[in-house]
Each structure stands twice: as C-alpha cells, then as structure tokens.
Amino acid sequence: xxxxxxxxxxxxxISLTTAIIALFGISTVGLYFFxxxxxxxxxxxxxxxxxxxxxxxxxxxxxxxxxxxxxELNIGEFQKGNYEGQAYYELRDHQGKPLIxxxxxxxxxxxxxxxxxxxxxxxEALMLNGEIPGRVIYTSFLLKLEERVHEKRExxxxxxxxxxxxxxxxxxYDENDPQNRVYLAIAEAPTELLRTLIILDSTxxxxxxxxxxxxxxxxxxxxLSTFRPLIEIAxxxxxxxxxxxxxxxxxxxxxxxxxxxxxRFNQFIKRLDEAISRxxxxxxxxxHEIRSPVAEIRSLMEVAADSVGxxxxxxxxxxxxxxxxxxxxxxxxxxxxxxxxxxxxxxIQFVSESSSxxxxxxxxxxxxxxxxxxxxxxxxxxxxxxxxxxxxxxxxAVIDNLLMNAAAHSPAHSKILISSxxxxxxxxxxxxxxxxxxxxxxxxxxxxxxxxxxxxxxxxLGLTLVTVxxxxxxxxxxxxxxxxxxxxxxxLPSKHNTDDSSLES
Amino acid sequence: MRILYVEDSSSxxxxxxxxxxxxxxxxxxxxxxxxxxxxxxxAEHDVIIIDVMLPGMDGFEMLGExxxxxxxxQILMLTARASIEDRVxxxxxGADDYLVKPFAWKExxxxxxNLIRHRxxxxxxxxxIGDLKIDTQAQRIWYKNKELRMRPREFxxxxxxxxxxxxxxxxxxxTEHLYDxxxxxxxxxxxxxxxxxxxxxxxxxxxxxxxTIPRRGYLMESxxxxx
Numbered sequence: 145x146x147x148x149x150x151x152x153x154x155x156x157x158i159s160l161t162t163a164i165i166a167l168f169g170i171s172t173v174g175l176y177f178f179x180x181x182x183x184x185x186x187x188x189x190x191x192x193x194x195x196x197x198x199x200x201x202x203x204x205x206x207x208x209x210x211x212x213x214x215x216e217l218n219i220g221e222f223q224k225g226n227y228e229g230q231a232y233y234e235l236r237d238h239q240g241k242p243l244i245x246x247x248x249x250x251x252x253x254x255x256x257x258x259x260x261x262x263x264x265x266x267x268e269a270l271m272l273n274g275e276i277p278g279r280v281i282y283t284s285f286l287l288k289l290e291e292r293v294h295e296k297r298e299x300x301x302x303x304x305x306x307x308x309x310x311x312x313x314x315x316x317y318d319e320n321d322p323q324n325r326v327y328l329a330i331a332e333a334p335t336e337l338l339r340t341l342i343i344l345d346s347t348x349x350x351x352x353x354x355x356x357x358x359x360x361x362x363x364x365x366x367x368l369s370t371f372r373p374l375i376e377i378a379x380x381x382x383x384x385x386x387x388x389x390x391x392x393x394x395x396x397x398x399x400x401x402x403x404x405x406x407x408r409f410n411q412f413i414k415r416l417d418e419a420i421s422r423x424x425x426x427x428x429x430x431x432h433e434i435r436s437p438v439a440e441i442r443s444l445m446e447v448a449a450d451s452v453g454x455x456x457x458x459x460x461x462x463x464x465x466x467x468x469x470x471x472x473x474x475x476x477x478x479x480x481x482x483x484x485x486x487x488x489x490x491x492i493q494f495v496s497e498s499s500s501x502x503x504x505x506x507x508x509x510x511x512x513x514x515x516x517x518x519x520x521x522x523x524x525x526x527x528x529x530x531x532x533x534x535x536x537x538x539x540x541a542v543i544d545n546l547l548m549n550a551a552a553h554s555p556a557h558s559k560i561l562i563s564s565x566x567x568x569x570x571x572x573x574x575x576x577x578x579x580x581x582x583x584x585x586x587x588x589x590x591x592x593x594x595x596x597x598x599x600x601x602x603x604x605l606g607l608t609l610v611t612v613x614x615x616x617x618x619x620x621x622x623x624x625x626x627x628x629x630x631x632x633x634x635x636l637p638s639k640h641n642t643d644d645s646s647l648e649s
Numbered sequence: 650m651r652i653l654y655v656e657d658s659s660s661x662x663x664x665x666x667x668x669x670x671x672x673x674x675x676x677x678x679x680x681x682x683x684x685x686x687x688x689x690x691x692a693e694h695d696v697i698i699i700d701v702m703l704p705g706m707d708g709f710e711m712l713g714e715x716x717x718x719x720x721x722x723q724i725l726m727l728t729a730r731a732s733i734e735d736r737v738x739x740x741x742x743g744a745d746d747y748l749v750k751p752f753a754w755k756e757x758x759x760x761x762x763n764l765i766r767h768r769x770x771x772x773x774x775x776x777x778i779g780d781l782k783i784d785t786q787a788q789r790i791w792y793k794n795k796e797l798r799m800r801p802r803e804f805x806x807x808x809x810x811x812x813x814x815x816x817x818x819x820x821x822x823x824t825e826h827l828y829d830x831x832x833x834x835x836x837x838x839x840x841x842x843x844x845x846x847x848x849x850x851x852x853x854x855x856x857x858x859x860x861t862i863p864r865r866g867y868l869m870e871s872x873x874x875x876x
Contacts, residue, residue, distance in 0.1 A: 440660045
C-alpha cells in the first residue's frame, strides 16, 4: 500500500513552526522557573530575616518564663480571609511541645514540626489553612537568658533586683544546654509574589500564543516565498506533454540550488523533444519509403487486373518485371532498416580479421558500373597500405555506400578522387547543391537534399548505414565542404580493440 | 474528362496513368511540381492529382500556386504522408480530396469520378435525362430500364453532355475534355461518335435527345418519350 503524497511545503511549515515554538516554549518555561525560583528565594530571604529577628527578640526570663517582643517584629497575625502580608509563627520547646504560637493557630497540627539543626534554615511550600499557597521556614536556636539579667549578672556578682530564686536560676542557666533549644516555624502567604507569578503565567501564556501564531505565519510566508519558484516550475512541468516539450522551464528567477537541476532538465527535455521529433520524422520517412513501393505494386497489380481484355493493357511480362523491381527495392529498404535497428540492439556480428583497405577499395571500384569507374581516380599513397585488424565485409559495405553516394550526388562526368592513408582513406567529389549546413544532416536516416525521392534506389539511408558500420568498426567519418567539393574522410583503428585516440591523424 | 497526374515515382506515374486512360480519361502526366504546374496552367483539367513530396516544388506549394492562379479544377492530393496534420493541411490549403498511399485502385477511380461530379454540380453518381439514366460510377446507361451498350469514348461524350444538360457544348470543348492532344481537332471523330450515340438511342426509341446547333455545337435536352 503506497503512502499518500505529502507536501514538502506543508511539512516544512509544520516542522519549522513546531521546532521554533518548542524552542521558545522550552526557553519560556526555563525563564518562568528561573523567575519563580528567584521570587521564592527572595520570599525565603525575607522569612529568614523575620526568623532571625524573632530569634533575636526571644529570650529566657530569670523566672524560667519566655520573653518575646512580638510587637517589635512587626509580624502581623494571620487572619482567615485576609492573607495580605500575614504570617504564622510557632515556637516549640526541645521536645516539640508548642511554647507560643500565633493566635489564629489552633494547635500543634497547624504547622508541621521539623527538628532542624541549630542555626540552619529549611524552607518549603505549604498550603496555609488549606486554602492559600504559602512559604514556611523552620529553624532552631538556643534560648538566651534575658538581656537585662545577663547584663546585671556581669556587672555585679549579686544583682539587687533579682530574687534569690531568680538569681539562682540565672547563675545556673546554661545557654548551651539542649534543654534550652527551641524550634521556630514561621509561615507567610506571599500574596504579592503569587500575584506576580500569576501575571507572569498569563503574560507568558498570551505571549506564547501570539508567538506561536506569528511564528506560524512568518514561517509559512518564508517557506511560501522560498518554494514559489519550485511551485511555479512544478506548475509548468505539470502542463508539459509530448506536444509542447519545446517550452523550457524558466531559468531566470530560479534559486541557485535549483539552477543546475533546471538547466539539466531543460537540456534533457530539449534532447527528448529532438528525439521525439527525430523519431516522428523517421516514422514519417519510413512510412513514406514503405508506402510508396507498396502503393506502386498494389496499383500495378490492380490496374493490370482491371485492364484485362483492354486493348491498351500493359504487357503482362512488363507488369511482372516492374513488380519484381519494386519488390526488390522494398526488400532493400527493409534490409537496411533492419541493419540500423540491429545496431541499436548490438546484434550485428563483428568478425575481426587482417584486412587490406587497398584491396577492399579496389574491389569496390571494380564493382561500380563502367561510366562511374571512368570517373574514379585512385591515388595509392606511400607507404603502401598495411593490413589492419577489422571486419572486411563491413568495411566493404562502408566503401560501397560512400562510392555510390559520391557517384550519385556529383555531376555526371566529374572526377571522384580516392586517396589512401595508413589507416583510412579519403573520397573527394564535386557537389552542386550541398551547403555547409547540410553536413550535419548527411548521416540522418532518410535525409536527402531534395525531400522528394526521385531516384528509385536512393532513400537516404546509405550514410546512416555507413555511420552504423563505422561505429561497429570503431572508425570515424568526417565530412567537409570547400569550394563545391565534398571531402569524406574515413579513419580506422589499426586494431579493432583500440580506443578512439588511435584515430588521431 | 481530362486528368492531370503529377507524381515523381515513374513506376506509379506510369501505372496510374495507364489505368486512368483505360478508364476512359484523357491523362496528362508530370514528374515534378514545376512541370505539373505548367501543365495545369496550360490546359483545363477536370481533376488534378498531386503527390505531396515532389522534386522542385512540393505538392502543397503547387496547390497554393494553382489556387493563386484561380484554377478551378478539382484537386486530389495523393501521398504517403498519412498524418492528420498533413491531411488537414492539404484540405485547408484548398484540396478537394486527400488519399493516402497505398490505396486501392478502385477507390482512386471512385474518388476521381466523385470529384468530376462535384465539378459539374452533380450530387449523385446517377444522371437522369428524361427516361435516359446514366450511372457514372458503374459506367452504364439505361433507357426505359433497358441497358444500352456504348463504347468508352461514346460513354464519355454522353456523360459529358449529360453533365452539361441544357447547355451548348462546342466540339472544341468536347475535344479538350475527352480527347488527347494527339487528336486532330479538324477530324470528324466527335461527329462520328455523336452519330453512333444517336443511332443507338434511336434504336431504342430515344431520338432527338441530342441536337446539333449549327456552328456552335451540341445540346442535350430532357424530352419526354413519344411512345
């Protein structure tokens, strides 16, 4: 089951938006917690300050009681329903038994007891009265003796204002005695802080939503503008078909990254268009070449049949003879087309053998008709031809075709010059109607200077066949035109398996 | 009827030319576009058959030149180029018909006859002049449902006169359309053929259908039979 097609553009918009929002989200959450911690830290510091003040203002009286100057601490009493700046406090003895506490507290369960070490502070979050989030600080300290007792005891050995019991208590009081250790817990509802955090929450949430929408729109706009050339190309490509391949993709505003792709694509499309045109042309020409003799032979037979008994009817012998000639020509066309096709499938058998170009040239010349032979001028250059490793039958076919071509397309009594080289030969013949621009078309299948096929034996496949054979022989053919003289130069490798570099003359 | 056939393939030109002659047409043959155009402008032809791929001047060019010269012959393009584009191009350029090679001889002949009928404004292949009926397609003649035997030349004259019924046809016109240039215009070949046609018609009771208009020519008129 194939996966449905997805749009790169949509995927990119979604991915980028998600990635950016995720990054912003993580940063925002980080910032939020950082700020919250900073706020809590500040709140805790305030609580520690309050606790330190509390500890400073709390002492043991000489009568064994406890002195707390609460009014100097400025700790407001926590009132239910009014949490603004209010706090709890609770002081426990070394056994955890409450000594003093806020009036609003009802018992020992209001603030949990944490036996922390002396001089250390522990803070934590707490739901005050089960209603409002607050912060609580725990610490413990050793109760000092009341300041005034302390001072007097040091000034005079027997303070006058103290009773004997008090004096005895003061003298025996050991501040480091664990019995004098007390535990303090102060809780506060940091309403201001909480309000700030709520505002921070809302601000971050709204900013996050706006940021997400803006990011999506921005990313979409950027992706769209980035993808616009690609979309335009896709739209143009969508309209492309075998009949309008001649319209290339626009290269002007294409991004640099796509330019090589578009350039190559255009080159490919151009070649494809040319190939289709060539194929179409080839098919039309092929159809023409086959249809014409078929039409001739069919008409010949049907007219002959229709004319039986007619005084002006053609002599049956002539009819048969003409029919045979047409059939022979058809066979030749089909044979040549088959050979050209076989080249494509690499089915032609190649037999490498020691061959003399000179003798093949001579045999080809001998096979020509007498009037053509008299036009040939064969220059056998020194050094004499050496034998080369090639397929002599294919080479003979190449030479036959080239000589017949030279004879057919040059004035009736003009000379045809053949000269030799160590690994090739040159044929020169005058031509009256060939132009420089025609040279590239010479080897194209069915191409003839005159589009009409006036010569029954010429159908524009000779040089195509030569090209096919020379490709198999790993040879090369060049045509040049100068002052009305066509020079056809053929070069062959001395050994069949050598590469093209051996053809450099 | 005079037909011009322009074809570069000598074999096909010769075969089709012979076939058309055997069918009773006067045929002029040309091997290339230029000589074909010269022949078309030199003499009036009922039908011109043109191959598209011609040396010198291709068939479409020749067609354009004929239209420019306002030659009113019926034109049949005969070619191996079978693509829709070529057919459309040929017909839009002014050709009256388009036939692709290879073709059946009988089809070509039928199309030529059809074009001739169109040239003379006939919708059907059957011509009726009173009780005389001529089937131009089958080349047969009936008078009161009895078939008459005519020679090819006699049939051609009768067919031509029937196509021009009610109009005077001069000897020159008949000669030009029905005889080769080799025929001497002063000879009595036309008169002799007309005489034979009249005899055959009179034998069946169909007389005075062809009148001689002194110094002007012949006239075929639709008349009701006396019997």
